Structure formats: C-alpha cells, structure tokens
Amino acid sequence: MSEANPPSNDGQRFDRLPETAADREVPGRPTREEVLAWWDERFGVDRSILEPYTFLEKGAGKVWIYRGEATDPCRIEALGMTFLRTRQEHWKPTTRAVSRFGRHASRNVIELEPAEAARFVAGEDQPIDRWDGDWGYLIAAHELAGGREPIGVGLYLHGELRSRVPKGSRTDVGQLDRAE
Template sequence: MSDPETDDTGEGSESDEENLRDNVGQRFGRLPATSADREVKGRASREEVVEFFNERFGIEPAVFEDFSFWEKGKGKIWIFAADNPSPVRIEGLGMTVLRTRQEHWKPTHSAVQRFGRHATKNVIDLSPEQAATFARGEDQDLPEWDGDWGYLIAAHELAGEREPVGVALYVYDELRSTVPKGNQEALSVL
C-alpha cells in the first residue's frame, strides 16, 4: 500500500513538500523550534508554547525539556514524551496541552492536572468547598481574588500538597469552571 504523501520511490515530490507547509486537520505537524523556523502559517512555535506556560503560570521551561510539541487541526497543540518523524497521520499523539489560534491561548484540563503543580503564579487556591463546587463544573462568585483575570489554574490542598483541579476562567469577580463534562465529579468535603 502506497503512502499518499510520497511518490512511488518513497521520496516526497515537490508538491508534497509544499503540502507539508499547510495545516492539515488529520495530520500532526511538529511545532517549529522558533517563529523564525515557522513554515505553516499561524502555527505556534515550541519557544512560544514554553514561553506561554512560563509567563502565564511560572512553569519553568526545563519542565518541558524532554517533550515534543505537535499541532493537529487548527490550534490544538499536543505534547508527546518522545519523538516522531514529522508529519505523521495518526489519531492521537500524547495529550492535548493547549488551544492556540484564538485571542487567548487556553491550556487544557489534562495539561493543568499534569503540569500545574509546577506553577508559581496565576494559581487560585480553593477551599475544600470551593474546590468541590469547581470540580462539579459550577461557577462561583469569588471577589476576594486580587490576581490576574483570564485563565487560571484552580488548585486546592490535598495531603499537604497543592493539587491542581483544572482550568478556571476568572472574570468580573466570578470563577468559571471549565472542567469538561466528562471530567466533572462530586468530591466529598471533610
């Protein structure tokens, strides 16, 4: 069976190389190292993604050192704990980590749960009751937050450690839960 991205010799044709510069919804393309290396219009670079997590949440770039970043579709960024040739046509590769190509970049619920414990800023610490409300997917008034508006990491203390619960959107004194329906749960409050 022939690979549609190569000619009969297994080599890519010139038009195939041009197609690799396009964003294709069913194909993963590795993020370029820097914006100067960008070949696909609008695609974020690895440097921009790592910088976003560092600037917004204080997550050090070293946390992402052993990971590669990929885009599939328009702005859905995936993180993978290994390497692969690029591009690659598969259904999934690692986990989604970030949504770009919109006005405000949004980290995913999974990314916050996996990497949020490294965050040093824009983390809102919730009481057990507030965390339970958040985990159920419910919004709540929280005028006491005096930090940045926008996407935050919602966290609470569990066994003496700060544990990320998910992504929150904070606007106009309200903490909005963005916990996906499939991840919402009823937590018991002791």
C-alpha cells in the same frame, strides 16, 4: 509552495511545532519557543520542566505534547496528550495539561477552599472576590494530602471563577475536606 498557496494545517496529521518564528511555514502555527515562553510567563512553569517534550499541532491550534520523538509529520489518531489551544483570542491550557504540569506553577494559581473546590469540579461557576491576580485562565488548586494539587482550568473574569472542567470529567464530590 508558492507565496499565494502557503502550507496549511491538516486536521488528520500531527506536525511538529517550529522552534522559532523564523522557522514557521504554516501561518498562525505557534512555535515551540512561544509555547515555552507562555507557560513560563503565564504560570511560572520553568522551561526545564517542558524541555524533554515534543510539541505537535493537529488541526488549527490544537497543541499536543509527547515525551519522545515521533516521525514528522505523522498520520495517527492520538499521540501523547492534548496540551494547549492556541488559535483563539487567549491561549487555553487543557485540563489534562494542568493536571500534569500545574503543580510546577508559581503564578496564576487560585487555591480553593473545600466547598469552592467541590463546586469547581462539579462544573459550577462561582463568585470569588479575593483573587487579586491576573484575569483570564487560571490553574484552580486545592490542598490535598498536605500539598497543593491542581484540579482544573478556570476562567476568572469580573469577580467570578468559571469552571472549565470538561463535562465528562465533572464529579459531585460534596465536601472535599471530610476531616472537618
């Protein structure tokens, strides 16, 4: 390919993320190293948790994760699960990724009380002024069965937690802690 016509994304094809920036051929495509570093820096998810997985991009900035090897590139509809959106101002983890890997997070996790958690999974935004961590995308969690479980992705700005639970995944659970 010529410099004037660099490779680009094909929205119908999965392409493996390059290992490092030096390996990048498609401008703007995230690298495996950047993805691992982001999950470590943003959420404290140790790189060893994500090491066994392959990262692929389909379309502009839609990163998928797959445990195993796949032909590169491959033209199929889906492979693994959507994991991260990268071609926007701030990278955003998917709800599915947070559900799967959020329990390994040690940073930027906001623990919600039962009523707050119920509002969050219903897709409601709510004021929460006790958070003193970073603004931006957070992992929302709630205590279930004696442990902290991730329940979704929230966006925290100006004292408000905005639910990013997809419309199709929202639910009205009332109070999550029915024992009280």
